[in-house]
Amino acid sequence: MKKWLLRALLTAMYVVFLIPVFVIINTAATISGKSPDILISFMYPPKLKREIKESEKILNKDIAGLCSKLKCRRPFEVKVYAHTFDKEAFAYTLVLHYKKIFISRKLMLSLNREEMKCVLVHEIGHVLLETYNEFEADSFAAETAGKKPCVSMLTKIARLTNNDPSGKSEIAMRIHALKSKKK
Structure with a gap:
C-alpha cells in the first residue's frame, strides 16, 4: 500500500x-x-506526561499551602494540560461544582513561581467568593499573594492572548484596576 x-x-x-x-x-x-x-x-508522549505530573506535584504542594493559609474547607487540586499543542495559555475553575483548577502548560511555563501563585489564588478566589467576576478574583489574589506579582502575571497573560484585542483590552482594564487600588 x-x-x-x-x-x-x-x-x-x-x-x-x-x-x-x-x-x-x-x-x-x-x-x-x-x-x-x-x-x-x-x-501525550511519555516525556511530556512526566513533565506534567511533576508540574502538578509542585503546583498541588503550593495550593495546599495556600489553602492552609486561606483556611479553605476542602482542598483544591491542580491539573495541567498541554492544550491544543500549547498554543493557548489559560487557567480556569468551575466555580460551583468542584475544586479543580485547570492550567495550560503554556501558561505554567510562561510564569515564574510567584506569578503562578497569583493564578492559583485568583482561581481559589472565584470559588471562595462564589463569583465569576475577574476583577473580584484579581483583587483577592492581589491582597493574598501581592499586587506586584499579580500585575506582572496579568501583563504576561496579555502578551500571550494571540492578538485578541478584546482579551487584551479586558486584561488592560484589570491591570489598571489593580494598580490604582490602594494597598
Whole structure:
C-alpha cells in the first residue's frame, strides 16, 4: 500500500473515531470531577506526561499551602494540560461544582513561581467568593499573594492572548484596576 494512502487512512480514522472518543472521555471525566488521565496517557508522549505530573506535584504542594493559609474547607487540586499543542495559555475553575483548577502548560511555563501563585489564588478566589467576576478574583489574589506579582502575571497573560484585542483590552482594564487600588 502506498505510504500517502496509509497516512490518509490513519488520519481519517483519527479524525472520525479517536477525536470524538477523546472528547467524550474528557467530558465525562470533567463532569464527574475525575482526572481524564486516560486521555492524557493517549495524547501525550511519555516525556511530556512526566513533565506534567511533576508540574502538578509542585503546583498541588503550593495550593495546599495556600489553602492552609486561606483556611479553605476542602482542598483544591491542580491539573495541567498541554492544550491544543500549547498554543493557548489559560487557567480556569468551575466555580460551583468542584475544586479543580485547570492550567495550560503554556501558561505554567510562561510564569515564574510567584506569578503562578497569583493564578492559583485568583482561581481559589472565584470559588471562595462564589463569583465569576475577574476583577473580584484579581483583587483577592492581589491582597493574598501581592499586587506586584499579580500585575506582572496579568501583563504576561496579555502578551500571550494571540492578538485578541478584546482579551487584551479586558486584561488592560484589570491591570489598571489593580494598580490604582490602594494597598
